[in-house]
Amino acid sequence: MALSGIQIFKLLPKTNCGECKFPTCLAFAMALAAAKAELDACPYISDEAREQLSDASAPPIRQLSIGSGDYEVKIGGETVMFRHEKTFFNKPGLAILITDTMDTVEVENRFLKLKLFQYERVGLTLKAEMVALKYTGNKENFINLVKKGCGEPYSLILMAEDASVMREALEVAKGKKPLIYAATTENCDAYGALAKEYSCPLAVKGQGLEGVSVLTEKLSAMGLKDLVIDTSTRTLKEAFQEQIIIRRAALVNKYKPFGYPTIVFPSDMADDLMKETMIASCFIPKYAGIVVMSNFEGESLFPLLLQRLNIYTDPQRPMTTQQGIYPINNPDENSPVLVTCNFSLTYFIVSGEIENSRVPSWLLVMDTEGLSVMTAWAAGKFVGDVVGPFIKKSGITDKIKHRKVIIPGYAAAILGDLEEELPGWEILIGPREAAHIPSFLRGLV
Amino acid sequence: MAFEIPKIKYTGKIREVTIGIPPNEVTIGGESCYPFYLFEGDMPYKPRVAFEVWDHEPQEWQSWAVEPFADVIHSPSAWAKKCVESYGAEIIALQLKSADPNGMNRDVEEVVSVVKDVINSVNVPVIVWGTANDEKDTALLRRVAEVCEGKNVAIGPVTEKNYKQIGAMAIGYNQVVLASTPIDVNLAKQLNILLGNLGVKDDKLAVDPTTGGLGYGLEYTYSVIERDRMAALTQEDVKLQYPIVCNLANEVWKTKETKVTKEEDPKMGDEKKRAILMEGVTAMTLLIAGADIVIMRHPDSVALVKEMIKELTA
Numbered sequence: 001m002a003l004s005g006i007q008i009f010k011l012l013p014k015t016n017c018g019e020c021k022f023p024t025c026l027a028f029a030m031a032l033a034a035a036k037a038e039l040d041a042c043p044y045i046s047d048e049a050r051e052q053l054s055d056a057s058a059p060p061i062r063q064l065s066i067g068s069g070d071y072e073v074k075i076g077g078e079t080v081m082f083r084h085e086k087t088f089f090n091k092p093g094l095a096i097l098i099t100d101t102m103d104t105v106e107v108e109n110r111f112l113k114l115k116l117f118q119y120e121r122v123g124l125t126l127k128a129e130m131v132a133l134k135y136t137g138n139k140e141n142f143i144n145l146v147k148k149g150c151g152e153p154y155s156l157i158l159m160a161e162d163a164s165v166m167r168e169a170l171e172v173a174k175g176k177k178p179l180i181y182a183a184t185t186e187n188c189d190a191y192g193a194l195a196k197e198y199s200c201p202l203a204v205k206g207q208g209l210e211g212v213s214v215l216t217e218k219l220s221a222m223g224l225k226d227l228v229i230d231t232s233t234r235t236l237k238e239a240f241q242e243q244i245i246i247r248r249a250a251l252v253n254k255y256k257p258f259g260y261p262t263i264v265f266p267s268d269m270a271d272d273l274m275k276e277t278m279i280a281s282c283f284i285p286k287y288a289g290i291v292v293m294s295n296f297e298g299e300s301l302f303p304l305l306l307q308r309l310n311i312y313t314d315p316q317r318p319m320t321t322q323q324g325i326y327p328i329n330n331p332d333e334n335s336p337v338l339v340t341c342n343f344s345l346t347y348f349i350v351s352g353e354i355e356n357s358r359v360p361s362w363l364l365v366m367d368t369e370g371l372s373v374m375t376a377w378a379a380g381k382f383v384g385d386v387v388g389p390f391i392k393k394s395g396i397t398d399k400i401k402h403r404k405v406i407i408p409g410y411a412a413a414i415l416g417d418l419e420e421e422l423p424g425w426e427i428l429i430g431p432r433e434a435a436h437i438p439s440f441l442r443g444l445v
Numbered sequence: 446m447a448f449e450i451p452k453i454k455y456t457g458k459i460r461e462v463t464i465g466i467p468p469n470e471v472t473i474g475g476e477s478c479y480p481f482y483l484f485e486g487d488m489p490y491k492p493r494v495a496f497e498v499w500d501h502e503p504q505e506w507q508s509w510a511v512e513p514f515a516d517v518i519h520s521p522s523a524w525a526k527k528c529v530e531s532y533g534a535e536i537i538a539l540q541l542k543s544a545d546p547n548g549m550n551r552d553v554e555e556v557v558s559v560v561k562d563v564i565n566s567v568n569v570p571v572i573v574w575g576t577a578n579d580e581k582d583t584a585l586l587r588r589v590a591e592v593c594e595g596k597n598v599a600i601g602p603v604t605e606k607n608y609k610q611i612g613a614m615a616i617g618y619n620q621v622v623l624a625s626t627p628i629d630v631n632l633a634k635q636l637n638i639l640l641g642n643l644g645v646k647d648d649k650l651a652v653d654p655t656t657g658g659l660g661y662g663l664e665y666t667y668s669v670i671e672r673d674r675m676a677a678l679t680q681e682d683v684k685l686q687y688p689i690v691c692n693l694a695n696e697v698w699k700t701k702e703t704k705v706t707k708e709e710d711p712k713m714g715d716e717k718k719r720a721i722l723m724e725g726v727t728a729m730t731l732l733i734a735g736a737d738i739v740i741m742r743h744p745d746s747v748a749l750v751k752e753m754i755k756e757l758t759a
Contacts, residue, residue: 082675084668116712121660213448236756241484245450253451274722278749281726282757285667285733298714302702303659303726310664311730345662352661355701356505436547 003053005033011049012042019043061250062260063090064201064226066179067155071129075228075289076261081247084315090261091312092284094304095130095157095292097267100141107145113296114154119305122319122344126305132181132267132292135160139168146172157181157203157263157292163190170198179203179290181263182230188215192222201226203263208233209242213257220256227260228289234268240282247287261289273300280304285311318370319344325396326351331360333401336444338430338437339387340408341368341376349434357438359445362399366390373408384417391422406430406440452485453478455678459737460647461490462688464536464599464621465570471536473651473737474688479674480735481757491758492732494747495536495572495740496528497694500559501543501551507704509717513744521559522566529567532744538572538692539563544585545576553581557588564593572599572623572740574692579606590614599623599690602653605636612643623690625653628665630672630685637684651688651737658696659727666691670734688737697724698742725749 009029020041022028031037032053039045039053063077073093080086098110111131118127131154135142142160146169149156156178158169166180180198182205183191195202204219204227206212212229219227229246233239246262249255264283270276273293277300280291284307293300313319321342328351340350342365354361366387368376376382391405403425407414409432418427431440459474471493478486502519503511513532517523521539528534539560543551564571573589575582586600587610593600601623603611608624615622622645626632633652640650654670657663670689676682697703703720705713713719724746728739732754741747 082668082671083664084672117714119712209448209450235759236753237481237483237759240481240757244482245484248451248453249448255448255451257448274718274725274745274749275752277722278725278729278753281729282733282753285730297718298707298712299716299719299722300714302713302719303722306660306702306723307663307726307730310660311667313664315664315668345657345665348661352699352701356699431547433547439547 003033005030008032008053011045011053013044013046015044017044058259060254060259061247062225062227064228064261065177066093066157066201067129067177069153071154073129073155073290078247078261078287079251081251083311087314087316088312090289091308092288093130093155093290094128094301094308095132095290096128096296097132097134097292097294098145099134099136100138100145101136107148110295111148111152111154114152117296117298117301119302121306121309122321124309126302126309128296128301128305130155130157130290132157132159133169135162135165135169139165143168143172149173150176155179157290161187163187163194166191166194170194170200174198174200177201179228179263181205183215183219185211185215188218192219192224195219195224195226196222201228203228203230204260205230205232207231209245209258216257216260229258229260229262230265231262234265236269236279236282239264239269240286243283243287262287263290263292264288265292267292267294273297276300277304281307284308320367320370321347321365323365323367325394325399326363326365328354328363329358329360331362331399333399335360335362335400336406336441337362337364337396337400337404338406339364339366339391341366341371341373341382343368343370343372343376346372346434350437353434353437354441357441359438359441361441362396364391364394364396364405374410377411377414382411382414384414384419384421387411387414388418388421391425404428408432450484453679455486456681457678457683457686459677459688460650460686462621462648462651464572464597466595466597469568469570470597471570476735477678479678480733483758488758490737491754492736493535493738494728494750494754495538495738496525496532496534496744496747497538497540497692497740497742498525498528498563499543500539500541500556500563501549503542507698507716507720509720510698510742522562525563525567529569532747534569536570536572536738537563537567538574538740540574540692540695541576541585541589544581546578546581553585553588556585557592560589561592564596564598570598571596572601572690572738574601574623574740577602577625579604583607583610586611587614590618590620593620594618597621599651601625601690603636603640605632605639608636608640609643612640612645615649616644619649621649621651623651623653624687625655628655628657628662628669630669630676633669633673634676634682634684637687641684647687651690652685653690653692656691656693656696656731658693658700659723659730660702661696661700663727663730667730667734670731670736674735689735690738690740691728691731691736692740693727693731694724694740694742697727721746721749729753
């Protein structure tokens with residue numbers, strides 16, 4: 001449980017020395033309670049108080065990162081069971097499996113897929129971030145894979161249950177901050193030591209929930225913090241339920257042995273990629289930290305990336321599209337012009353329907369701070385004296401010969417004001433629903 | 446310390462609603478826990494998949510969507526029959542697309558005769574889905590309620606604007622009502638109350654929360670269903686304890702991402718498999734949120750989703 005400022009204050013030295021940069025111990029305590037200061041800023045705190053406070057201030061699910069740079073994967077740190085209660089913060093990493101039995105062409109091909117299967121959407125690049133390299137008995141091939149992986153930007157998962165092989169792999173990959181997979185009952189001490197020595201996050205593979213909690217407690221006692229949970233379960237029903245139980249135990253019951261992100265293996269749960277993709281789609285909303293797939297194809301990865309984008313969108317903040325002119329279906333100087341807001345969903349649906357119409361058109365997207373047309377209109381952000389100047393300054397007049405613009409049906413009320421703002425223009429009222437845009441546009445032509 | 450599984454105490458339960466008639470009727474609802482949280486509650490009736498059938502031959506479908514129905518797509522009744530006989534459909538969802546005033550705008554009686562044809566050609570339960578144009582649906586769905594007498598069909602979308610007219614006919618002819626609101630828990634609750642006051646019985650009501658497809662607002666539907674279920678199961682909100690129906694097929698298949706071919710954009714992969722997975726992933730996401738019926742198009746996506754439901758409830 002989080003402590004209040006007063007509770008924290010009781011544990012501080014109360015000397016008001018100011019070395020923490022706060023004028024008084026009470027001010028420092030308040031800042032700690034609001035997570036706006038670090039406990040380490042106080043040089044005089046007792047060990048006992050430190051222990052109590054760091055226990056209380058630790059997030060219920062550890063946040064950790066794997067890899068670095070553009071493909072760094074940050075997982076854990078979640079604070080709610082349902083996204084509408086706040087938001088989900090750290091989207092699960094998606095990994096492609098590569099084993100020491102694959103030939104060089106296949107290996108090369110799989111690395112290429114990570115590079116190729118990337119998709120632009122709402123100013124974001126949707127992509128998978130991780131490669132899971134698996135040792136199945138051929139050490140030479142495995143180490144070569146690790147070397148190859150180190151030359152690529154992707155985050156790595158090193159999979160081997162032989163400590164001497166893992167040490168060799170870590171010696172190669174230590175600069176990449178890979179995830180070590182995995183500590184088991186048999187090798188727990190050796191793997192704990194490796195994770196410490198190389199400062200890498202460590203996956204824990206226990207038998208079921210009980211097995212995991214024994215291992216995480218042991219490793220935590222060894223001083224390891226960055227752990228990732230695998231329950232070894234590979235049947236959908238049980239694995240799905242375990243994800244829920246782990247998240248709930250950590251968040252609601254503050255059960256520390258489960259206070260870590262998880263890793264799941266659809267790769268081990270199906271014989272074909274279609275079914276495997278469906279299985280992965282159960283774990284993206286509920287509640288995997290890393291999802292390992294046996295393979296990626298464009299048709300299988302793209303739907304999962306979209307699902308991940310949707311589920312991990314912050315429900316407190318609307319997604320926005322950049323203000324500007326969007327040409328659709330190769331418009332020319334005679335093509336109709338439509339104007340709408342910059343709420344991403346509106347943009348997607350409107351642009352999609354214009355595409356469906358096959359009528360070449362210009363779509364003007366105006367910045368309404370992510371509000372939908374009706375909300376923006378009600379808030380005074382999509383009204384005549386804002387839309388008019390926007391259209392004038394947008395640069396659309398350089399692209400068209402006519403002076404006609406179509407406004408959303410829901411903003412019909414701005415017609416009069418907009419006519420005043422845009423003398424010489426003809427303002428047309430479009431449909432209220434995007435679904436009716438195709439017939440509307442076809443009717444114009 | 447031995448680990449004890451932390452369980453929620455649910456105080457509510459979703460109502461049971463039956464559509465269709467014996468021996469092929471389908472009951473949905475009855476859940477006493479969040480979807481597939483079977484370690485702490487029951488889902489006595491598994492979620493179901495309904496096959497959509499259009500009331501006229503679709504003009505703009507991808508060839509990979511037409512393919513499974515190519516021989517029957519010109520005839521709604523033959524199409525429905527094929528869904529049942531070849532693809533094992535347990536429910537048919539007849540979409541009255543041709544009545545849409547913004548489209549073909551077919552006459553009410555013309556469309557009603559298609560409804561009669563379809564309802565008489567299959568023995569599984571039928572959902573009849575109107576145009577989402579309040580005015581047209583008022584005339585159309587009232588007649589649908591009438592001509593489907595004795596079949597216990599589900600009729601929607603019934604909105605705040607036309608619930609009185611359609612609701613009254615549904616009560617009169619003993620049909621199930623699909624109450625439709627735009628992605629909002631409070632509006633959903635309000636319409637359920639209004640329909641209840643009108644006289645729609647609790648076992649004759651299901652909810653359409655408005656469905657967004659993958660990449661097109663799916664997250665809004667996802668969270669509104671989760672909020673519905675949270676209120677219904679843990680906050681004793683009896684006016685939200687109704688099964689949920691998601692009409693997702695067209696929301697997915699109308700997007701450009703299900704239309705672009707591999708040849709046009711290689712990184713998107715095989716177009717048929719991609720569209721099937723996009724439909725499957727959309728359905729799975731909605732089922733995990735709490736949908737009781739998902740209305741789908743392609744037999745391969747349906748098969749994938751059914752397999753997932755089977756495994757999750759094994």
